[in-house]
Amino acid sequence: MNDEYFMKQALREAGKAFDMGEVPVGSVILMNEKIIARGYNQIEKLNDSTAHAEILALTSAFNFLGSKYLPEATIYITVEPCLMCAGALYWSKIGRIVYGADDEKNGCLSHLPCQPDLRDNWPFHPKTELQKGILKEECSELIKSFFRNKR
Amino acid sequence: MNDEYFMKQALREAGKAFDMGEVPVGSVILMNEKIIARGYNQIEKLNDSTAHAEILALTSAFNFLGSKYLPEATIYITVEPCLMCAGALYWSKIGRIVYGADDEKNGCLSHLPCQPDLRDNWPFHPKTELQKGILKEECSELIKSFFRNKR
Numbered sequence: 001m002n003d004e005y006f007m008k009q010a011l012r013e014a015g016k017a018f019d020m021g022e023v024p025v026g027s028v029i030l031m032n033e034k035i036i037a038r039g040y041n042q043i044e045k046l047n048d049s050t051a052h053a054e055i056l057a058l059t060s061a062f063n064f065l066g067s068k069y070l071p072e073a074t075i076y077i078t079v080e081p082c083l084m085c086a087g088a089l090y091w092s093k094i095g096r097i098v099y100g101a102d103d104e105k106n107g108c109l110s111h112l113p114c115q116p117d118l119r120d121n122w123p124f125h126p127k128t129e130l131q132k133g134i135l136k137e138e139c140s141e142l143i144k145s146f147f148r149n150k151r
Numbered sequence: 152m153n154d155e156y157f158m159k160q161a162l163r164e165a166g167k168a169f170d171m172g173e174v175p176v177g178s179v180i181l182m183n184e185k186i187i188a189r190g191y192n193q194i195e196k197l198n199d200s201t202a203h204a205e206i207l208a209l210t211s212a213f214n215f216l217g218s219k220y221l222p223e224a225t226i227y228i229t230v231e232p233c234l235m236c237a238g239a240l241y242w243s244k245i246g247r248i249v250y251g252a253d254d255e256k257n258g259c260l261s262h263l264p265c266q267p268d269l270r271d272n273w274p275f276h277p278k279t280e281l282q283k284g285i286l287k288e289e290c291s292e293l294i295k296s297f298f299r300n301k302r
Contacts, residue, residue: 032176049219049242050209058201070201083274084238091200123234 027053033046037061100139178204188212230260251290
């Protein structure tokens, strides 16, 4: 099982959001080769504009482990996290972040008013490893088809 | 009742955190001159590194109003929000943000790897009004005294 396998699991979560009429973003958190938490966007269902896939997965992982830090874990997210989610991932001290598609509009790295010096890993934790572009096309296509259907 | 009055209410929330051994940050959310939500830092109690005062107050306000946006509301926070909380406030479209003390270490404006062009109100929502420095000394002193006690 590799990054693509787990990104497919995150895509399955995103599919649940899609079916419920939510912007289709999904996430899973992995530890010791096991998925310990899952989340998908539930903004409409929960009536909460902050109920992003990553936030729900993080809360679930903290509860499952009884720990407020996740240095041994990897999170898979179908889309580049926004600034809020990047901040939440920072606080979690998560070991590794893997995301699929870039988000030009709201992504924490893609949409910035200035070019940060990324040597210090900002906005992520200095110890967090970052990998992007896994199943980029599928992740991006799901979002695009959601917005096509909306119109 | 003015900004100082409501910041004192946020300080009361921060005091609850202090008494529980949590970093003392507090927040209240105001709508139509009434406090509709309160929150204080509960990272240790909830074993959740993202359980910041503002996040808990926002969740409570969304639930109370049954609305995922808060354009008519004002949030009072004793300390400058971090990047995660700034992101959450962005998504909430909150009308006004009032904070007390700056946070040189983790504040969303004080700690940045570059100087953003603040004309576009980044990282806040374009329609959100920002006011800082209300009861700055009290807000800052509470944090300082917490860390003095810790040593």
